[in-house]
Each structure stands twice: as C-alpha cells, then as structure tokens.
Amino acid sequence: MSDSTPASPTPARSPFDPPGVEWTSVSPRLVRARFVVIGLVLLVPLVAGVVLATLVTPWCWSIVVVVVAVALWSGWLVPRQVRATRYAERDDDLLVRRGIMFRSLVVVPYGRLQYVDVEAGPVATRFGIANVQLHTASPATDAAIPGLGHDDAALLRDRLAARGEARLAGL
Structure with missing residues (x-):
C-alpha cells in the first residue's frame, strides 16, 4: 500500500479577480446621481398612483406600493452595484x-x-x-x-x- 496523500487543492481563484491586479473604484458620487435618475423616473408613477387611488379607485394604491418597493430595492441595490464597478x-x-x-x-x-x-x-x-x-x-x-x-x-x-x-x- 503506498502512502500517497493527495495534495491539498489550491483554492480556485475567481475568473473575475485575476492575480496581481490593483483595482480602481469609481466615484461614490455615482450612487447619488443614479438615485436622482431613479427618483425622477419613479416620480410620475408615484404621483399618478396617489391621484388615481384618491380620486378613482382604492385598488390603485397597489401602484404606490409597487413604486415604493422598487425605490427601496433600488436603494439597496445601487450602492452595491457602484462598489462592484x-x-x-x-x-x-x-x-x-x-x-x-x-x-x-x-x-x-x-x-x-x-x-x-x-x-x-x-x-x-x-x-x-x-x-x-x-x-x-x-x-x-x-x-x-x-x-x-x-x-x-x-x-x-x-x-x-x-x-x-x-x-x-x-x-
């Protein structure tokens, strides 16, 4: 019986992180700029949802809920995307x-x-x-x-x- 133990495997490097590379981050001001754009885009459906819900039918509050959910999701996602760039x-x-x-x-x-x-x-x-x-x-x-x-x-x-x-x- 031979006493050959397998060599411990070296941890696999990510194909997205080559060795010896010094990464440069983008400006954190990009987060605020993207928030402004998202806010401008979401403003129209938010206002429309509130107006329709108060004047026409209460089920339109679902539009407001969706817009708020998208805003919260964007608030969580955008800073992570900018840090990853x-x-x-x-x-x-x-x-x-x-x-x-x-x-x-x-x-x-x-x-x-x-x-x-x-x-x-x-x-x-x-x-x-x-x-x-x-x-x-x-x-x-x-x-x-x-x-x-x-x-x-x-x-x-x-x-x-x-x-x-x-x-x-x-x-």
Missing part, C-alpha cells in the same frame, strides 16, 4: 469589472482601441462625474467606466488613447 490598467490591457449577481469582466487590449469617449449628461455633470467609453473594432465590446470625476476621466482618456496609439504603431 472597478477598473484596472495593466501593461497590455484595460480590465473593467462590474456586476453583483451577473458579473462581467471585460478585457480590452490597448492595441484594439480605436477611440475613447468621455460623456456626461446633465445629472452626471451636476455631480461632477463622467463616463469613459472605449470603442474597439468589435461592436460587442461594452467597455465603459461610469462615474469617474471629470479630471480622472480626462486623464484616463488621454492615457488610454496614448497607449492605444503606441500599440497600434507597434511600439
């Missing part, structure tokens, strides 16, 4: 990680970058944040980093554009 710049590529239940990790090689956009709507501008959108030859690439401060977004855009140009030139 991170990005990392490596030597050859950019990693963008997001999601809680349905997680995704997008890896964009710098040599595939065609251009980089910085976008900010009225709510994002009010909170001093912007989105950095990466464009590659593949239309399926969804590499966007939401909720960066204006200065951070501009610096990231410039760094990514420079790295993309250097990789395309073969440097």
